[in-house]
Amino acid sequence: MEKVKEFLELDKEGAECVSRLTIPPHRVGSECSFYEDFALRGIRVDRVESGFVSCSFKVPPRLTDRSGNLATGAIANLVDEVGGAVVHIEGLPMNVSVDMSISFLGTAKLNDELEITSKVLGRRGGYAGTIVLVRNKETGELIAEGRHSLFGKQASKL
Known part of the structure; x- marks a missing residue:
């Protein structure tokens, strides 16, 4: 424990x-929160189709480990955010992650x-399952595969 x-x-x-860090409280509808600026800055959405989202991301120094x-x-x-984006319904609150399983298959520098x-695997009521693949764009190497389960409000049928 001492170590x-x-x-x-x-x-x-x-x-x-x-x-010296100043982290003002986030106000909805204003500029980015600290989290959005730190963790999500740089993600570019390339393609959105029904049940499918494709994004690009260049690995920044702020998100690397000591190696x-x-x-x-x-x-x-990334698995949480992109997996959640593919099942988000405009006008409803974001879904809540219920479970995530990630296989780390390679490294990104x-x-x-x-x-x-990210692709929707299925929906039942307010429950949805997604699969998220993280690949090196140049080599095609699979870096990680994530399975993500989420729960949220359903769209009204009226």
Whole structure:
């Protein structure tokens, strides 16, 4: 436990950096939130069809681990966001993630261009399942495959 505490402890420079951060509360309808700016900046939507979304993403330094690879948490975030986008219905609140399963099959390096595709596997009531594939756009290598289950309000049938 002590090793973990030491690892997470900030040095003087890091502590000063964190103390200078200003994160104003997010107001709906205003500029991007801290989360959107940090984690989602750079995702470009390339194609949207019924039950299918394709996006591009260039791996930025802020989302890499110490080895220079796209962090697994960032990949999980991409699976969550793009998997949720494919089942979102305009005018209804975003769906809530119920379950995610991700197979990490490769690595993406800083500045690699990724293609993220999501497809609806099925819907039943307010429940939906998606599959999300994260590929290196240049090589075609599969970086990760995610299965994502979500729950949300249904569109009115009236």
